[in-house]
Amino acid sequence: MKKYLFIFVLSFIFYGCSINHQIDQTQMFILKNDEISSSTLFKKTTKILKIKNASLPLYLNSKSIVYIENNMGNSYAYHFWADLPSSFYRSLLLSKLEQVKIFKTVIFQGSSLKPDYILESRIDSFEQIINSKQNYTQIIASVNLINAKENKIISHRLFDSRENINQNDIQNIYQSFEKNLNSLTKDIVIWINSNVN
Template structure:
């Protein structure tokens, strides 16, 4: 019995040494969406304030999602730098401040009186694989501009974007998202101006 115990213990320790101690796991990478100044000329100015509400419908994690064969997965070593809900909220606030059509773009927990609320629901923020190397970066969001005084909807719009990728490198996925968000920023700014004229 002692011999069997000794052999099992020796086998256990020798199995542990099979893994090369210099072998390391891939390093984790964190990505974010670039905030780019969009130049849109407008003469509109509202003596009003606006709050951007935290987007709904996204997982409250930093995971980057992809879909393959109708199943949702997450990348093991690649993450968003911050929660995508906060990232999109910051993106919307940045674009509203850049437009300079409001007296103030307030934080969600501000105690100041607010005139408008921008609500959003993110429907899609994922990469969809078509085969082993081809995929699409996808983003869809529904925005609703609400008059805070009478609680009436001023405008509502669904935005959808996708960009095809011919490579599986995460850096190219993030570049595609930056292109998508640049286009979304331009269309969002135009939509806001149109609905406040």
């Protein structure tokens, strides 16, 4: 009996030593909303704005943090977005629009309410750019503000926002993306404000 107990203990020790004790290095990042300065005067309307889901290229339709180094695309192995870039974009836009109260309400694509205005967006870039001279994040969005009643484009604009990265570590990269997306969505809200009645 002691022989079997000894074999059991010995095999348990060897089995325990063979277990791979890898540490999960995965980190998920959330881009948070900053407040818009109250120095800008925003219109107050009784209109409804619908924000349609932003379209984007297939390579950006993932939670990967994409970087382009010397024109070659790649993504970080252990660092990811907690949500899709298009979801962060929509969320920050919604937060800022609700903060400034231009519209009576802001709704999403699936709502059955009839809007007065529709905001259509296409995200063309949401990545870190690295080359021999520069290291920055770039977010490009093509945006249409549409009169829903007349089905006509009121205004179109291409927004191209860039934010430098001082040190190439994940915290600085994340902060650059967050600052960049907040800057871009603030510019879009100010642009919307100048184009509604």
